[in-house]
Amino acid sequence: MEFSDRTPKDMSPNPISEALSRSGSKPFLDLMNSNPTQCEFDYPQTLLEPLGLPHSLVYEPLSFGSEAAREALAGYLASKGQKVKAQNLLLTASTSEAYSYLFKLLGNPGDSFLIPSPGYPLLEHLLRLEGLKAIPYPLKVAANWPLELEKVERAITSRCKGLIVVNPNNPTGCFLSPNDQSAIIKLCEKHGLAYISDEVFSDFAYPPFSLSDCTNSQGLSFRLGGLSKSLGLPQLKLSWVAMEGPEEVLKESRERLELIADTYLSVNTPVQIALKELLQFAPDFQKEVLSRVSSNRLILERNLKEVKEVKVWPAQGGWYALVEITKQEVLEEALIIELLEKHQVFVQPGAFYDFPSGCFLVLSLLGPANLFVEGVSRLKKALSGL
Numbered sequence: 001m002e003f004s005d006r007t008p009k010d011m012s013p014n015p016i017s018e019a020l021s022r023s024g025s026k027p028f029l030d031l032m033n034s035n036p037t038q039c040e041f042d043y044p045q046t047l048l049e050p051l052g053l054p055h056s057l058v059y060e061p062l063s064f065g066s067e068a069a070r071e072a073l074a075g076y077l078a079s080k081g082q083k084v085k086a087q088n089l090l091l092t093a094s095t096s097e098a099y100s101y102l103f104k105l106l107g108n109p110g111d112s113f114l115i116p117s118p119g120y121p122l123l124e125h126l127l128r129l130e131g132l133k134a135i136p137y138p139l140k141v142a143a144n145w146p147l148e149l150e151k152v153e154r155a156i157t158s159r160c161k162g163l164i165v166v167n168p169n170n171p172t173g174c175f176l177s178p179n180d181q182s183a184i185i186k187l188c189e190k191h192g193l194a195y196i197s198d199e200v201f202s203d204f205a206y207p208p209f210s211l212s213d214c215t216n217s218q219g220l221s222f223r224l225g226g227l228s229k230s231l232g233l234p235q236l237k238l239s240w241v242a243m244e245g246p247e248e249v250l251k252e253s254r255e256r257l258e259l260i261a262d263t264y265l266s267v268n269t270p271v272q273i274a275l276k277e278l279l280q281f282a283p284d285f286q287k288e289v290l291s292r293v294s295s296n297r298l299i300l301e302r303n304l305k306e307v308k309e310v311k312v313w314p315a316q317g318g319w320y321a322l323v324e325i326t327k328q329e330v331l332e333e334a335l336i337i338e339l340l341e342k343h344q345v346f347v348q349p350g351a352f353y354d355f356p357s358g359c360f361l362v363l364s365l366l367g368p369a370n371l372f373v374e375g376v377s378r379l380k381k382a383l384s385g386l
C-alpha cells in the first residue's frame with residue numbers, strides 16, 4: 001500500500017518515545033505537562049453552564065462563525081488593545097485548523113512558509129500536511145532570541161508565500177522586539193509575503209507586553225489566538241484568526257476563506273453561543289496562570305542557580321522554561337532518557353524544537369507547586385551529578 005508524503009515515510013518511534021513507552025508502568029513525574037485542565041487551576045463549577053443553553057439545539061451553519069460570537073470576541077480583543085472588526089474575525093476549531101485554512105488560502109503544493117527556529121514543532125507538520133515546505137529562519141542564540149534579519153531575507157525564495165512569527169515564541173518565551181517586528185513586516189511587504197503572527201501565549205507576558213498592530217500595508221496579516229491558552233480550555237475547540245490588510249485584498253481573502261471554512265464548518269454551536277460569557281473568565285484564569293508560571297520560574301531559577309554549567313534562560317512570557325546544559329560532552333537525547341529512567345522525571349529535548357546545537361531541556365511551568373518542586377529537585381539532583 002502506498003501512502004502520501006504528507007505523513008513521514010518512517011513512522012517508527014524515536015528513542016525518547018521508546019523510553020516513554022518502556023516507562024509506562026513506572027510512574028514518572030511529567031515536568032512537561034502543559035495541559036491546563038490537568039494542572040489544578042481554579043475553574044469555576046458554573047463555567048460550562050452557558051454551553052447548555054437551549055438555543056444550542058439549533059444548528060445555524062455560518063462559515064466564519066456566528067456574528068454574536070465574533071462581536072463578543074472583537075470586544076475581548078479590544079480590551080487587550082487589539083482593534084479588529086468582527087467581520088475580519090474567522091472562528092476555527094483550533095489554532096492548528098486556523099493555520100491549515102491559511103495554508104490552503106495562500107500556498108500551492110510545493111510552496112513554502114518561513115518558520116522560526118527554534119520554534120513550535122507542529123508548524124512543520126502542519127505545512128507538510130498541506131503539501132507545503134517549512135523554511136526555518138534562525139533566531140540568534142542570545143538574550144531575547146533576536147532575529148538575524150539578513151539570514152531571514154536570504155532564506156526567502158520565489159515560492160515563499162508567508163512568514164510566521166510566534167509571539168511570544170514557544171519554547172523560548174520571548175517576544176519579537178518592536179524593531180524586529182517592524183523589520184520583518186517590511187520584509188513581508190518587500191517580498192509579497194503574508195505575515196502570520198501566532199499570539200496564543202500573548203496573554204501570559206511578564207511584565208505585560210503590548211503587541212503592536214500589524215501594518216503590512218501591501219499585503220495580508222493574520223493574528224492567531226484561541227481559548228486553549230487564553231482560557232485554558234483546549235477541549236472547547238475554539239480559536240480565531242484576525243485579519244488585516246488593504247481593503248480590496250482583505251475582501252477577497254475573506255471570500256476565499258469563507259469557501260474554505262464552509263467546506264468544513266467545524267466550530268461547534270454551543271461554544272459560539274457561550275463565548276461572550278466564557279470570555280469573562282479570562283482575567284481570573286490569566287492572573288492565576290501568570291502567578292503559577294512566575295513562582296515556578298523562581299523555584300527553577302533558585303534551584304538550578306548553584307548547579308555548575310547549567311543555565312536557566314530568561315523569558316518574557318508563555319508557559320515554558322528553557323534549561324541549557326553548557327557542559328561540553330553532555331548529549332541531549334541520552335540525558336533525557338537518563339532523566340526519565342534513572343530519576344523518573346520527564347522533560348523535552350531542545351531537538352524537538354529545532355535548536356541549532358547544544359543541549360537544551362524544555363519544561364512546562366504550569367504544574368502545581370508541589371509536583372513542580374519535586375520535579376525540579378529530581379532535575380537538580382540529576383544535573384548536579386553530570
Ligand SMILES: Cc1ncc(COP(=O)(O)O)c(C=O)c1O
Nearest residue numbers: 094095096120170200226228239
Ligand atoms: C505556538 C503555539 N501555537 C498554537 C498552539 C496550538 O493551539 P490549539 O490548541 O489552539 O491548536 C500551540 C500549542 O501548544 C502553540 O504552542
